[in-house]
Amino acid sequence: MGTCYTRKSSWMLTLLLVVSVVLGGCGAQVEQEQTPQVNLQFPPLQSSVRAALYFQDADGHLIAETREMDVPEGLSAEYVILERLIAGPEGTALPVAPRGTELNSVLIVQNVAYVDVSFHQEVETEEILTLRRACGQTLKAFADVQYIVLTQDDAIPPGVNGMEWIDNTLEEHTVALLLYYPNQNSRYAVPTPKVVPEKQNIVETIFAGLGTPTGMDTLYNPFASGIRLSSFIQEGERISLYLQLETGVALSAVDYAALALSMLYNVPTAKQVWIYADGQLPEQMDGMNLERYYTMESVQRVQGATVQLYFAPQQGDGLIMGERTIPWENAGSLLAPVQETLRGLLEEDPTDYKAVVPEEVDASLILSYVRDGDLIALNFSDDFYTACQDLTEQEERQLVYAIVNAVTQRADIRQVLFLNEGKNVDSISGHIILRKALIANPGLVQSP
Numbered sequence: 306m307g308t309c310y311t312r313k314s315s316w317m318l319t320l321l322l323v324v325s326v327v328l329g330g331c332g333a334q335v336e337q338e339q340t341p342q343v344n345l346q347f348p349p350l351q352s353s354v355r356a357a358l359y360f361q362d363a364d365g366h367l368i369a370e371t372r373e374m375d376v377p378e379g380l381s382a383e384y385v386i387l388e389r390l391i392a393g394p395e396g397t398a399l400p401v402a403p404r405g406t407e408l409n410s411v412l413i414v415q416n417v418a419y420v421d422v423s424f425h426q427e428v429e430t431e432e433i434l435t436l437r438r439a440c441g442q443t444l445k446a447f448a449d450v451q452y453i454v455l456t457q458d459d460a461i462p463p464g465v466n467g468m469e470w471i472d473n474t475l476e477e478h479t480v481a482l483l484l485y486y487p488n489q490n491s492r493y494a495v496p497t498p499k500v501v502p503e504k505q506n507i508v509e510t511i512f513a514g515l516g517t518p519t520g521m522d523t524l525y526n527p528f529a530s531g532i533r534l535s536s537f538i539q540e541g542e543r544i545s546l547y548l549q550l551e552t553g554v555a556l557s558a559v560d561y562a563a564l565a566l567s568m569l570y571n572v573p574t575a576k577q578v579w580i581y582a583d584g585q586l587p588e589q590m591d592g593m594n595l596e597r598y599y600t601m602e603s604v605q606r607v608q609g610a611t612v613q614l615y616f617a618p619q620q621g622d623g624l625i626m627g628e629r630t631i632p633w634e635n636a637g638s639l640l641a642p643v644q645e646t647l648r649g650l651l652e653e654d655p656t657d658y659k660a661v662v663p664e665e666v667d668a669s670l671i672l673s674y675v676r677d678g679d680l681i682a683l684n685f686s687d688d689f690y691t692a693c694q695d696l697t698e699q700e701e702r703q704l705v706y707a708i709v710n711a712v713t714q715r716a717d718i719r720q721v722l723f724l725n726e727g728k729n730v731d732s733i734s735g736h737i738i739l740r741k742a743l744i745a746n747p748g749l750v751q752s753p
Contacts, residue, residue, distance in 0.1 A: 345729050346741040348722055349677035352376035358390045359442040360398035361435065367442055368398055381637070382676065382717070383444060384411045387420065390443055391436075401439035403428045409458075412637035413715075414610045416451040417468075417483065417498060418444045419637075423458055430464040433457070441471040449716035452498045454483055459601040460542070460569075460576045466507075467571030468498065478503045482514050483570045485563040485608075486524040488630040490653050493609025494563035494592075495524055495630060496570070508537045508544065511567050523611060523628050527560040542576040543598075544568055550582055562592035562607040565599035576600060610636035613714055614645055615707035615750070616658035622699050623751045624707055627658060639676075639718065642711035643683060644668040661700070661707040665692045672726070679719040680742055681712060687726050690733060698736040705737050706746045713745040720744055 353376060357369040372389060376382050391402040405425035412419040420440050433455070441453040454461075454468045461467050470481040480503045485494040501514035515528040531554035538545045546564070550556070565578040578599040580587070586597050594603040612631055615624040629651070635641050647668045649660035670689035675682050696704065709721045720742035723730050730739050 344740065346722060347729065348682035348724055348727075349675055349680070352378070352382070352676045353678070354382045354386065354447075354676070354717075355678055356382075356386045357443065357446045358386065358394075359439045359446070360390075360394040360401055361439070362398060365435075367401075367439060369446070370394055370396055370398055376676070381411065381639075383413055383418070383448065384408070386443060386447060387411050387440055390439060391422075402436050403432045406436070413444065413448055413450060414496070414636045416449070417496065418448075418450045418453045419456070420453060421456045421459060430462070433462050433465055437465070437469055441469055445471050447717055452481065452483070454570060456570075461571065461573045463573050465573055467573075470498070470500065475500060480507075480510060482511060483567070484511070484514050485566040485570075486515075486519045486521075486526055487557070487559040487563050488523055488609065488611075489525055490630075491557050491559045492607070493630050493632070494559050494566050494604075494607055495521075495609050495611055496566075497521060497524065507572050508539065508546075508568070509534065511571050515564065515567060521611070523630065527556060528564070532556070539572070539575070542574055543579065544572060544575050544577070545579040545581065547581045547584070556582065556587075558590035558592055559607050561587060561590065562599065562604050565592065565604055566608060569599070569601055569604070605633055608633035612636070612642050612645055613711065614642060615661070615710050616650070616654070617661050617700075617703045617707075618751065619657055619659050622703070622749075624661075624703060624710065624749045625658060625751055626710075627655065629654070639681060639712065639715065640671055640674060640683075642714070643671045643708055646707055646711060647671060647689075661704045663692050663696075676718070679717060680722060681718050681720070682722040682724050682742075683708070683712070684724040684727055690725055690730065693733050696734040696736075698734075701732075701734045701736045702749070705733065705739070705743065706749050709743050710745045710747070710750065 355373050357371050359367040359369055362368050374385050374389060376385050388408050391406050391408050393400040403424060407423040409421040409423060437453060437455040444450040452468055452470055466480060468481045468483045479500050481500050483496050484499050485496055488495050497519060499514055504510040504513055512534045519526050531551040533549045535549045536547045561580055568578045569575055589597055592599060592604045592607045594600060609630045609632055611628050614627055614629055616627055618625055629645055647662055647666050647670055649662050650658060670686045672686055673684045712718055712721050722742040723739040732739055
């Protein structure tokens with residue numbers, strides 16, 4: 306029996322053919338333009354952290370009490386954490402801070418924590434050591450800090466050695482010191498933790514330790530030869546050092562400042578350092594006060610710290626890790642590596658480096674940050690994204706991961722979210738998706 310077509314069935318067949326053609330074309334188009342769909346990860350409204358605070362039990366052992374804490378704008382997470390530690394436990398643990406202890410400042414620079422407190426009543430040395438130990442354990446758990454320096458009103462407390470190497474037992478007749486050396490262009494004195502043999506007294510121990518290798522390519526050692534500590538006098542808060550210099554040997558302003566800082570951060574009660582070279586006070590120089598001696602306040606003008614940054618190679622993909630010395634006042638900020646990256650290539654940087662940002666970008670284009678646990682949301686200005694909108698895929702990848710890798714070197718930061726004046730951003734130049742937080746990409750970093 307043959308097939309019979311009516312006008313109605315013919316119309317329906319035509320309609321089906323048209324629909325199938327249209328749908329087939331749409332399907333091909335969807336497959337051709339398909340891109341990854343990534344949901345937005347919205348930034349936290351307020352900074353907050355979770356941390357283990359170390360108090361003590363009845364036997365004097367440190368025990369952890371975990372807290373969730375908001376971090377007010379203008380304060381660092383580490384400051385809030387130690388402020389809560391000093392305020393005391395919420396549970397059954399015993400406090401570790403003497404009554405009336407006030408936290409003045411907290412700074413984490415590389416793997417060293419600098420904590421300054423005031424005691425508003427007389428305290429025993431053992432109480433100070435307990436507080437330092439608890440602060441050290443708390444900051445190690447939070448940010449993998451390895452050393453802690455606790456000062457009382459900008460001076461090492463009486464009877465306390467300058468620095469504690471957290472969770473490590475020193476060999477007999479050795480001591481942990483925070484020693485300072487000039488960087489290669491003699492602009493800053495930079496701290497270096499060291500364990501050195503103990504001499505008859507702390508001043509001679511420090512000076513002998515300064516004569517050992519710096520351990521860092523970016524620093525040099527002016528104290529290795531040609532300079533001798535002939536004598537010293539310590540009277541209360543004042544230390545007077547008497548140096549003998551061989552013929553032809555001269556010290557720069559930063560050399561003197563490095564020696565003064567090494568004393569101030571290690572000698573108990575020291576607040577003034579007077580340095581005599583061949584019996585004479587040097588002429589007025591940077592780092593001194595008007596009376597030509599050194600204090601914590603005066604010497605900060607030449608005190609610096611080293612940050613690790615990432616640069617592009619002159620040719621090809623990937624990143625090169627490098628170092629830059631920055632002023633001490635910027636050293637503890639989570640934004641320091643971002644600001645330094647945005648400054649581009651400086652005169653002191655190696656010539657085989659290339660900046661990862663266009664020339665019109667500068668440090669002012671990073672506005673602020675907010676953090677939630679181990680996530681940091683970096684808030685850039687719209688001018689930053691405008692200046693970088695024409696980057697190639699390789700250039701965008703180098704810029705993004707130069708920032709992410711630098712920021713996540715702090716152990717308490719593992720994720721980085723990019724914002725444009727407080728709002729989420731899809732990408733910088735259309736190649737790297739920034740709708741969610743990124744983690745470090747060590748695979749991009751070239752081997753030395």
